[in-house]
Amino acid sequence: MIGLPDGAPDTPFLAVDIDVMERNLTRTATSAAERGLALRPHAKTHKVLEIGRRQLELGAVGLTVATVGEAEVFAMGGFDDLFLAYPVWATPSRSARLRAVAERATLTLGVDSVEGIEELAGGLSGSGVRLMIEIDSGHHRSGVQPNDAGALAAAAERAGLALAGVFTFPGQGYALDGRAKAAREEAEAIERAAASIERLGIDVVVRSGGSTPTLADADSSVLTEIRPGVYVFNDAQQTELGSCTFADVALTARATVVSRSGPNAIIDAGSKVLGADQPGWVTGGGRLPDYPDARIVALSEHHATVRFPSEAPPPPRGTVVRVAPNHVCSAVNLADELIVVQNETVIDSWTVAARGANN
Amino acid sequence: MIGLPDGAPDTPFLAVDIDVMERNLTRTATSAAERGLALRPHAKTHKVLEIGRRQLELGAVGLTVATVGEAEVFAMGGFDDLFLAYPVWATPSRSARLRAVAERATLTLGVDSVEGIEELAGGLSGSGVRLMIEIDSGHHRSGVQPNDAGALAAAAERAGLALAGVFTFPGQGYALDGRAKAAREEAEAIERAAASIERLGIDVVVRSGGSTPTLADADSSVLTEIRPGVYVFNDAQQTELGSCTFADVALTARATVVSRSGPNAIIDAGSKVLGADQPGWVTGGGRLPDYPDARIVALSEHHATVRFPSEAPPPPRGTVVRVAPNHVCSAVNLADELIVVQNETVIDSWTVAARGANN
Numbered sequence: 001m002i003g004l005p006d007g008a009p010d011t012p013f014l015a016v017d018i019d020v021m022e023r024n025l026t027r028t029a030t031s032a033a034e035r036g037l038a039l040r041p042h043a044k045t046h047k048v049l050e051i052g053r054r055q056l057e058l059g060a061v062g063l064t065v066a067t068v069g070e071a072e073v074f075a076m077g078g079f080d081d082l083f084l085a086y087p088v089w090a091t092p093s094r095s096a097r098l099r100a101v102a103e104r105a106t107l108t109l110g111v112d113s114v115e116g117i118e119e120l121a122g123g124l125s126g127s128g129v130r131l132m133i134e135i136d137s138g139h140h141r142s143g144v145q146p147n148d149a150g151a152l153a154a155a156a157e158r159a160g161l162a163l164a165g166v167f168t169f170p171g172q173g174y175a176l177d178g179r180a181k182a183a184r185e186e187a188e189a190i191e192r193a194a195a196s197i198e199r200l201g202i203d204v205v206v207r208s209g210g211s212t213p214t215l216a217d218a219d220s221s222v223l224t225e226i227r228p229g230v231y232v233f234n235d236a237q238q239t240e241l242g243s244c245t246f247a248d249v250a251l252t253a254r255a256t257v258v259s260r261s262g263p264n265a266i267i268d269a270g271s272k273v274l275g276a277d278q279p280g281w282v283t284g285g286g287r288l289p290d291y292p293d294a295r296i297v298a299l300s301e302h303h304a305t306v307r308f309p310s311e312a313p314p315p316p317r318g319t320v321v322r323v324a325p326n327h328v329c330s331a332v333n334l335a336d337e338l339i340v341v342q343n344e345t346v347i348d349s350w351t352v353a354a355r356g357a358n359n
Numbered sequence: 360m361i362g363l364p365d366g367a368p369d370t371p372f373l374a375v376d377i378d379v380m381e382r383n384l385t386r387t388a389t390s391a392a393e394r395g396l397a398l399r400p401h402a403k404t405h406k407v408l409e410i411g412r413r414q415l416e417l418g419a420v421g422l423t424v425a426t427v428g429e430a431e432v433f434a435m436g437g438f439d440d441l442f443l444a445y446p447v448w449a450t451p452s453r454s455a456r457l458r459a460v461a462e463r464a465t466l467t468l469g470v471d472s473v474e475g476i477e478e479l480a481g482g483l484s485g486s487g488v489r490l491m492i493e494i495d496s497g498h499h500r501s502g503v504q505p506n507d508a509g510a511l512a513a514a515a516e517r518a519g520l521a522l523a524g525v526f527t528f529p530g531q532g533y534a535l536d537g538r539a540k541a542a543r544e545e546a547e548a549i550e551r552a553a554a555s556i557e558r559l560g561i562d563v564v565v566r567s568g569g570s571t572p573t574l575a576d577a578d579s580s581v582l583t584e585i586r587p588g589v590y591v592f593n594d595a596q597q598t599e600l601g602s603c604t605f606a607d608v609a610l611t612a613r614a615t616v617v618s619r620s621g622p623n624a625i626i627d628a629g630s631k632v633l634g635a636d637q638p639g640w641v642t643g644g645g646r647l648p649d650y651p652d653a654r655i656v657a658l659s660e661h662h663a664t665v666r667f668p669s670e671a672p673p674p675p676r677g678t679v680v681r682v683a684p685n686h687v688c689s690a691v692n693l694a695d696e697l698i699v700v701q702n703e704t705v706i707d708s709w710t711v712a713a714r715g716a717n718n
Binding site for chain 2: 088115140259271272276317359
């Protein structure tokens with residue numbers, strides 16, 4: 001029975017099927033290479049040094065990180081090319097930390113405002129950091145409108161900070177039937193942003209996009225680089241978006257049925273193991289790959305209530321089941337270690353080195 | 360300006376206002392004592408040894424925990440009376456860990472099935488553990504129906520395991536206008552469950568209920584004990600349920616405005632700091648106590664999108680704001696430490712000792 005691998009700890013815990021992960025890594029590395037796209041995976045998904053190293057071995061040009069803390073962990077781990085894809089607000093304290101990272105690694109920072117650039121220039125001029133201007137391609141979170149990119153490039157030039165290029169996160173692709181459209185919007189926004197900068201005679205070398213849902217549709221005639229994160233493990237959201245199937249889900253929580261009530265089983269993995277992410281378009285609080293018709297209808301901290309269809313009643317108490325979290329980045333950030341499994345036998349464990357490195 | 364206390368780390372981080380926390384702890388301890396209710400706070404909220412000790416100093420009879428891992432951490436920390444309020448499935452490995460805890464502390468375990476009792480008896484007979492039968496008082500998660508409690512008490516007797524009493528979690532009180540009704544259902548269910556056991560001539564000493572929303576309405580003519588967790592810190596959900604006001608919120612994330620767009624500010628505390636809990640009845644992804652009309656309209660891992668009302672535009676980039684998470688238990692479980700603040704000056708930091716102790 002798939003469930004509790006030989007040598008596993010007590011449930012609940014997160015297990016990585018290393019063969020599935022390797023297939024995911026290889027598939028995306030190959031696809032990027034074939035399309036002439038540089039691959040710079042987002043390490044916020046896995047936060048694991050061993051996985052980052054494998055991504056580089058397979059051809060990644062460097063890693064993307066989300067926080068200064070993640071940049072510190074990966075720089076200390078020997079990674080020498082890091083892009084912090086976030087509109088960094090460089091207080092003196094944060095600038096000092098970034099300068100230390102920049103002594104170990106080629107460091108590129110996201111910016112999305114003239115004020116942010118001026119703040120950075122104060123603490124980081126002469127540090128060798130390069131900037132990437134964040135573009136809003138339709139997700140409407142951070143990032144400037146494409147036509148405003150030129151103003152930021154000019155501000156960077158005035159501040160004496162080198163511009164590497166432009167980037168966007170097409171998060172609007174996280175919607176049913178939204179993937180192809182988001183990829184088109186991504187390319188259009190990047191193209192317009194680059195044009196607004198080149199008009200000033202400033203080069204735009206890196207044109208970076210990408211997310212796991214838009215990966216397959218990323219426009220290699222515009223983009224030079226993609227930054228997917230989730231693809232390493234995949235998750236329940238990606239299966240429901242259609243970016244992958246259950247066979248591509250490399251990370252699952254392993255959980256025990258501890259209680260039953262009518263059509264429901266209660267399992268011991270709740271929001272403190274799976275994360276509580278639940279966008280409106282998903283069908284529940286995670287998915288059970290071995291019970292595709294079951295749904296997680298309620299999630300509390302240490303309980304998931306799993307409803308089984310009437311023709312297939314819940315498994316008995318004590319059964320260990322696999323659960324794909326909705327959003328694997330959140331689940332990994334809850335765990336201190338990932339249990340590495342091959343053929344349902346534990347072969348290793350990896351420290352989630354950047355767990356909680358959120359500032 | 361309230362925001363970044365003197366001596367604070369870079370944002371985002373979780374800060375505890377120790378004076379507010381002390382007031383919360385004292386108020387509930389006093390109220391429980393006045394009503395003749397034993398207080399057994401749920402430590403899953405704070406996971407901090409220093410706070411558990413303070414709860415005992417103020418009269419708590421012991422602590423409640425949610426997992427074997429939490430029991431281990433608090434037993435190693437010197438706590439000698441622990442109730443694991445969860446339907447424990449005692450595999451051999453889990454039984455061995457529970458026996459080790461039982462050598463250090465009086466240990467009471469939740470059960471909600473005859474099968475669970477039989478499994479426990481196999482590994483824990485003679486260990487001195489006592490059982491509490493979980494009753495479903497309307498939350499419909501784990502727990503037996505009140506009238507079925509007698510059958511479990513009989514099973515415990517057959518298995519030679521001592522019965523301490525019955526307990527319930529009236530989680531249905533987490534609903535707008537649901538608090539008083541849930542407290543009534545809690546008392547009725549506990550009363551019926553106790554009767555179904557006493558009918559067999561078995562004593563029911565402990566009748567344990569309680570959650571923070573139902574605390575004020577807990578029926579001390581039925582219950583002997585309450586187990587609130589969230590009351591120590593409170594959170595955005597509790598303010599929206601009406602169990603407290605912003606003045607009672609002791610824990611807030613401190614976050615920086617890193618980007619702006621129209622009526623929105625983007626701050627650097629996202630779901631990896633605040634947690635992603637968002638039941639249907641809340642008004643957003645958390646609340647900003649100093650901007651009561653602002654709402655968190657979107658939450659990603661490292662960004663919260665905060666919409667400000669048109670008459671009060673968002674604060675400028677670089678401003679540090681306080682954010683009450685929706686569900687403080689989830690937020691604390693994301694942090695390795697809590698920054699302790701008094702009069703907006705950092706005076707200490709506490710290790711979240713049981714962080715991630717989910718199995």
